[in-house]
Structure formats: structure tokens, C-alpha cells
Amino acid sequence: MTETVDVLIIAPDVPAYSHPGDAGADLVSAEAVRLEPGQRALVGTGVRIALPEGFAAFVVPRSGLAAKHGITIVNSPGTVDAGYRGEIKVALLNTDRDTAFEIAPGDRIAQLIVMPVARAAFVPVDDLPDSVRGAGGFGSTGYQKDGATA
Numbered sequence: 001m002t003e004t005v006d007v008l009i010i011a012p013d014v015p016a017y018s019h020p021g022d023a024g025a026d027l028v029s030a031e032a033v034r035l036e037p038g039q040r041a042l043v044g045t046g047v048r049i050a051l052p053e054g055f056a057a058f059v060v061p062r063s064g065l066a067a068k069h070g071i072t073i074v075n076s077p078g079t080v081d082a083g084y085r086g087e088i089k090v091a092l093l094n095t096d097r098d099t100a101f102e103i104a105p106g107d108r109i110a111q112l113i114v115m116p117v118a119r120a121a122f123v124p125v126d127d128l129p130d131s132v133r134g135a136g137g138f139g140s141t142g143y144q145k146d147g148a149t150a
Helices: 063-069
Strands: 008-010 025-028 033-035 040-044 048-050 055-060 071-073 078-080 089-094 101-103 108-116
Touching: 033 040, 033 089, 063 071, 089 108
Parallel strands: none
Antiparallel strands: 008 048, 025 108, 033 101, 040 089, 055 078, 055 108, 071 089
16 A cells, blocks of 8 residues: 655646656646757746645656657755645756657656655764675676676
């Protein structure tokens, strides 16, 4: 069973889930924008929300825009804190090297995921407990090439 949380909203177009079970609700553009190749722009949605304490919203790219047009979000995921009351804007980037991308008001440009978040109590210590991974960093587990770990 999926938990539902009430989110107060002021918006010309209320974000909507496209399919039952979707994690992200579609955010649409409130303005016309042309993104030239390699250009980025902060695109308004007209959406303002009041999240309950203990929740955050995350603005994430739409997979179709990324795969078909090279449109992504620069700071993905964009974080909307519970105390923020301003307009949610999306920092879009056109990664296509040759083709501009036109955005019209009402076009779906991102998804909004609302999630509960824990507030950490950071506890200074002299040593950390051991783990299986240890201090292994980015790429420390290797990658698969021709069925073998490289």
C-alpha cells in the first residue's frame, strides 16, 4: 500500500501522475523557452508547495526527454525542502550538440518525487566501524567486460 501525504499547492497546472504506481508526478513548463545546443536555462513551473515537516521533494529528469532529445536537469535531483515556499524552477540543459529544443507552456519538463526524509544527528568519532566495502571509492568494484570483471 502506498502512503499518501497531503501537499498544499498553488499552481496553474497541478502536477499529476501519468500511471498508477508512478513515483514522480509531472511538472510542466509555465513559459516558452528555446534551449540552444549546450545551453541551460532555469524554467519556471508556476508551482509552489508546502511540504509537511519530515518530507522533501526531488525534481528529476524525464527519461523520454533525455533519451530522445538530450534534455536533462543540471542539478539532478533538485531538492525542495519542507520550508521552501517559492516557485519550483527546473535547471534544464540541452546536451545535444547540434539541435535546439523548444519548450512551450504546458510541456512536461521534469518529475517531482515527494519522499519522507530523516534528519541526521552527526556524531563525531575517532574511527568508523568496518564494512565489507571499506574505503573503496568510485569504480572500486570494477565493471563487467565480456562477462569478466575488469
